[in-house]
Amino acid sequence: MLSYGSVAVALVHRQVMVVQAARPHDHRDRFLDVYTFAPFGERVFLASDAPCARIAARDVLTIFPDTDIFSMPAHDVLELPPKAFGEFSELTARNQRRYESLWAACKAKAMPRRASRTRRTTQIALQAM
Numbered sequence: 001m002l003s004y005g006s007v008a009v010a011l012v013h014r015q016v017m018v019v020q021a022a023r024p025h026d027h028r029d030r031f032l033d034v035y036t037f038a039p040f041g042e043r044v045f046l047a048s049d050a051p052c053a054r055i056a057a058r059d060v061l062t063i064f065p066d067t068d069i070f071s072m073p074a075h076d077v078l079e080l081p082p083k084a085f086g087e088f089s090e091l092t093a094r095n096q097r098r099y100e101s102l103w104a105a106c107k108a109k110a111m112p113r114r115a116s117r118t119r120r121t122t123q124i125a126l127q128a129m
Helices: 082-128
Strands: 007-012 015-021 031-041 044-056 060-063 077-079
Touching (some): 015 082, 060 082
Antiparallel strands (some): 007 015, 007 060, 015 031, 031 044, 044 077
């Protein structure tokens, strides 16, 4: 599944991040040890505050091919190729849309309760008159 140093995009603490395998993993592993990188600029990612993480294998969104060339200008900096960065951007946008739709559904579900409570209060006030 992931060899040492393989780069992927995964959900870490409900955020889409670039990760790099800290050791080899196979398809039977339920958890993966990875180094995490947070976006810094156009195609540039910095090691996050907690660089080592253990994530569930199901949280991996995509694995970039080992043939892609990822440059590391410094020890804690990772630069993605344009195609890989485009895929990261798409996955980030998809995750953002998902959370926005969940929030909208939650708000819509809560709104009728408030309206019905106001309606009941108005009806009780009218009956008292």
